[in-house]
Amino acid sequence: MTDVTPVRRGRGRRPAAEVRGAVLAAAGRILLHDGMQAITFDRVAAEAGSSKTTLYKWWPSPGALAAEAYFAQSRRVLDFPDTGDVRADLIAQLRAFVRWLKDDGAEKPVSELIGAAQMDPSLARAWSESYALPRRDLARERLRVAQRQGQLRTDADLDIIVDHLWGACYHRLLVLKVPFDESIVEPLVDHALYGAAPRGA
Known part of the structure; x- marks a missing residue:
């Protein structure tokens, strides 16, 4: 209380x-x-x-x-930076997201909100319209800027990149229920941007 x-x-x-x-x-x-x-x-x-x-x-x-x-609470800590370096900006934003979950107390309410949304249509709609889709749009727009600057391939699927980065955090939080921290951020970003194949393959 x-x-x-x-x-x-x-x-x-x-x-x-x-x-x-x-x-x-x-x-x-x-x-x-x-x-x-x-x-x-x-x-x-x-x-x-x-x-x-x-x-x-x-x-x-x-x-x-x-x-x-x-x-409304998350907005102040999850702003999406644009320094001109898409890798650095993705790392900064994803670190802020993980800190928000793990250090700022959002992990439990996020789990509860997403769980309850499966049975509550008004909550599901509010979660999607008030949070999930606007956050996705912010990430997609930052990635579009990177495309225009030549930092991403013109045919890169931006939705797949978003799913890869933030979806991995939600998967560990909600499905696997395993611990994770900021140490996953740089590997996630590098896999999203450069893939897992050997360089030059």
């Missing part, structure tokens, strides 16, 4: 954007500290200084709220 004091509502109506931001911030804190089961409209509304009616109006389920809150 987090030690968070519920927000007291002041007089007058707050702007909708402010209320929504407060709700997402509260839900994100709860999610990372206590897990997805702790995300209830009662608790989030109390900590955000909002009303349950407002939450029901904006989100079809606590799961959908949790998915959007996860995206």
